Amino acid sequence: MRHRCKVPRLGLPADQRKALLRSLATQVIRHGQITTTKTRAKAVRSEVERMITLAKDGSLAARRRALGYLYDKKLVNELFQAVGDRYGDRNGGYTRIVRTKRRRGDNAEMAIIELI
Numbered sequence: 001m002r003h004r005c006k007v008p009r010l011g012l013p014a015d016q017r018k019a020l021l022r023s024l025a026t027q028v029i030r031h032g033q034i035t036t037t038k039t040r041a042k043a044v045r046s047e048v049e050r051m052i053t054l055a056k057d058g059s060l061a062a063r064r065r066a067l068g069y070l071y072d073k074k075l076v077n078e079l080f081q082a083v084g085d086r087y088g089d090r091n092g093g094y095t096r097i098v099r100t101k102r103r104r105g106d107n108a109e110m111a112i113i114e115l116i
Contacts, residue, residue: 033114
């Protein structure tokens with residue numbers, strides 16, 4: 001039974017799931033938006049918002065936590081520099097999920113996750 005388990009399993013073992021979420025979060029922050037399945041978009045939303053919240057903090061400890069999660073050091077530096085003027089007055093809700101048409105091969109629900 002999985003009562004009160006908030007983590008979406010995504011049909012993957014824990015190590016593969018964490019690697020998938022890390023790579024998706026890195027790509028969302030790098031490109032601004034990506035197209036993925038709706039379930040993956042909802043799962044990666046919390047990770048991306050956590051990284052933006054760390055960047056808004058701006059401390060050395062927050063930078064090290066972000067470096068430990070995201071795959072690209074240069075991307076972390078860009079995120080920490082650009083987040084102040086972009087999200088300075090916003091208290092959350094840094095991403096938007098827009099549903100698109102279903103995938104042709106397996107009819108999976110697709111969505112675009114983008115930074116606001």
